[in-house]
Amino acid sequence: MALTTATLKAAYRKLEGGIGTYFDELNSADGKLGDGDLGITLTRASRGIHEVVDDLPEDVGQAFLKSAQAVTKAASSSFGTLMATGLMACAKATRGRTEVPWSEVSGLLDQVLAAMKARGKTDVGMKTVLDPLAACAEATRGLDDPAALMAAADRAITETMDAFRDKPAQVGRARIFGEKSQGLDDPGMLAFRRIVDVLKT
Amino acid sequence: MALTTATLKAAYRKLEGGIGTYFDELNSADGKLGDGDLGITLTRASRGIHEVVDDLPEDVGQAFLKSAQAVTKAASSSFGTLMATGLMACAKATRGRTEVPWSEVSGLLDQVLAAMKARGKTDVGMKTVLDPLAACAEATRGLDDPAALMAAADRAITETMDAFRDKPAQVGRARIFGEKSQGLDDPGMLAFRRIVDVLKT
């Protein structure tokens, strides 16, 4: 079994149906440490993808590219741009293929992480969405079953969030809240958590 | 007996002591139909006179002139300017004299009224301070006893205010309130009423 454009389409449709549940939660988590638009950003991103999902080509790389472009247009907040950057990295890695073995997921996450680091000019360990992402890349290494991949990612996110909760934010708008951010989840991490929560159902 | 600078000084001091009682009442009456500064205006006028009252010259005309100038400086709202205009008219009529017979009061009021009409570019009958003033000029005609003069003025004011209360305002800021002004005393009439109330005690 492998990741195809059909897998992607199903995931996007699931996200579109489910992410609304977390709209207020994400806005208000971002409101405590930033500008309160993170729920809006995810909704806009999934609406942007909605416009293209029916027409995504068989070429998985092209499908990723089209979704990256859609997110760029629809959601220009930091998280939206990071998402688009990650999708673009996937596009590059899967260009010209209609099937991507599940065993490559961990490696894809490495590419995503590298692209986001470059775009965000930051590294892991700063209490951002990069940290659960890095943990997922590690935790999924060597796995090639979608359910096992999902379970490993799920655990990795929980552990990372627990580990970072009491540290101060060091990047993005949350940085200026300094000590106030200790004890609060990074909004971007929470957003990642919720995306996986929707996808795993 | 006659009106002298000593009479004027006593009246000014009485006013200064007593007008504060009506500060809020006059502000709020003016607030209903104008800009709510009529209590402030009378207080400022009497403070202005306070600055000069000790030095008022024996020449009644000069004493009126000095008080007119003091009011002009201190109170530049419509009512203040009308007061100064009235005092200036008295100054002209009494220039060079140290005693003015009480029998001339009615004639003085005629002069005051004429000057105010010219300054305000308006006439009696429009529901302004001019109406009780005109009534006082009439009511005091032929009288030469200060107590009788005061009693006649007092009655004339009451009658005029009763007669005008239900008419709409036609001049000044109150005009634009149109029908809303019916049933409400003109603030300038009320101010005149309160000045006489203080002086008659």
Place this chain on the structure above:
Amino acid sequence: MKKILNDPFSYVDDMLAGLCAAHPDMYRVAGDGRVVARADAPVAGKVGIVSGGGSGHLPIFTGYVGKGLLDACAIGDVFASPSVDQMADAIRVANGGAGVLRLYGNYGGDVMNFDMAGDMVEMEDIATTTVLLADDVASAPRAEREKRRGVAGMVYAFKIAGAAAEAGKDLEEVTRIAQKAADSCVSMGAALTPCTVPQAGKPTFTIGEDEMEMGMGIHGEPGVWRGKMRTADEIAGELMDNLLADQPLVAGDRVSVLVNSLGATPPEELYILYRIVQQRLDAAGAAIVMPLVGRYATSMEMAGVSFTICKLDDELEGCLKAPASCAFWQVG
């Protein structure tokens, strides 16, 4: 609404001190401190133009002292008339020997005081004339036009009369042109929130969180109706309806238009309104000349807006476009 100030009773004096400190090349204080004059006033041989009124309306009145605009201005407390002496001082400092035009808004107290000030300086052989702005169509019907309040139309009158004086016209001519400018302006406004007069310490009126008042004056004088907030396009439409009914336009007319914030309303919202202003003037066949969008005549931090239409002929248009400069406005 919160205000940045020291003592409410020093609000105006502190403001004038800062204004003249920031722009010493433009403004200087004259008289007892409540007169602001062009730094180079009086300009010998030029007709002087003075205005005056209460503070709290910047740039009106004080701000428009400058080349091609006013020569001097008498400044009262917030929303209160200056005194006769201050007005007389303003006239004196503006007098370059060619006489002085008093150009100001139609408010009872101001009129009586400026008249008295004119009587005073007459003894000093200064010739004066008067032109009153009475442009607020919401404050009286056209049949009683002379009773209307003066509002943002002053901006056009100052600019046009200022250009005429700068061009060397005599007192009679400057007065004629100023009167024509005043007669060419119609204005109307709508208020959304009150403002706070520092000495009063509380808002000048109260209004519901979802209410607005159409036709309100710039000191909170009553308007035409109070009711639920309307959309931008509805507000603009109603203001234009009233202005065009009062002063109809025909195809080929040339007008300038001022979309003015009363203070807090941001330029973003003025531009939203401007779309409709333009549509309506286009529909009437009128050409728009030098539209003004911004804060030209305010009531401190009041939220709200006013529209002024100034109908032009060649003479007025020439004066409107002539160079002028003050700290708040520069033309040419």
Place this chain on the structure above:
Amino acid sequence: MKKILNDPFSYVDDMLAGLCAAHPDMYRVAGDGRVVARADAPVAGKVGIVSGGGSGHLPIFTGYVGKGLLDACAIGDVFASPSVDQMADAIRVANGGAGVLRLYGNYGGDVMNFDMAGDMVEMEDIATTTVLLADDVASAPRAEREKRRGVAGMVYAFKIAGAAAEAGKDLEEVTRIAQKAADSCVSMGAALTPCTVPQAGKPTFTIGEDEMEMGMGIHGEPGVWRGKMRTADEIAGELMDNLLADQPLVAGDRVSVLVNSLGATPPEELYILYRIVQQRLDAAGAAIVMPLVGRYATSMEMAGVSFTICKLDDELEGCLKAPASCAFWQVG
């Protein structure tokens, strides 16, 4: 606070339509409608300067498109970054063949998007450089200066870089001068009330009737302290203390200073504050050049103020005083 609008979701588009309708000689819409360019852009052979950011800060950013200022600007929703595509379009329309400087405020989303936009146009052989404004001293200590938010210092950077580009300097020179201008600016603000982002429909934060927040950012980002309202002189004194501690001045220094309203605060109150600004700069022995007092960088109808000190050398001073014009500001 009440807003004049139609649909919150059309706020920015309605605003841009009105802006370009009112000033067709200045501005035109480009790209997908969320780019505003100089009417005559691109200017062949001239280095282009683009900026971009969220709406709701007029005159910043869009308003400063004009001769001697910006060539184009990408405009997001209120307080939200424009998209990568919009930024790329702004760069394209600004490109007169001599390269384009991206000059904007240090906000994470804007930076990522402008970087991405730069990557896109690189493929089209447009050379680009970047200078970020990071002038808000309240947002990070000087040791971490590159993390500071960009606020009203942008006004100086736009003006100075714009003059350098207008003078025909090449991309490297314009970038060097822009960077020097950005490095010369320190700013700090204080907020008294929030504002309302139309799509959110409620105020961005709450604050007590008698409270203020010192050091707050222009989107309501947290400041240094929140507490009881202070007097104008205390507020001005504290802002100047912070600015002068961050960027000390010595006798003979030349500076410009911007006393800026965040929106609702009227010019009267800016001038009250200016007295202290001038006193403190005089006491430091610094000469004030071309002080700016007004609404230059706002947060819609927020009440509050910011001060910016821009330390000048001959090159910066020359650029600051060079002619420039847009609908909101005219120099020379």
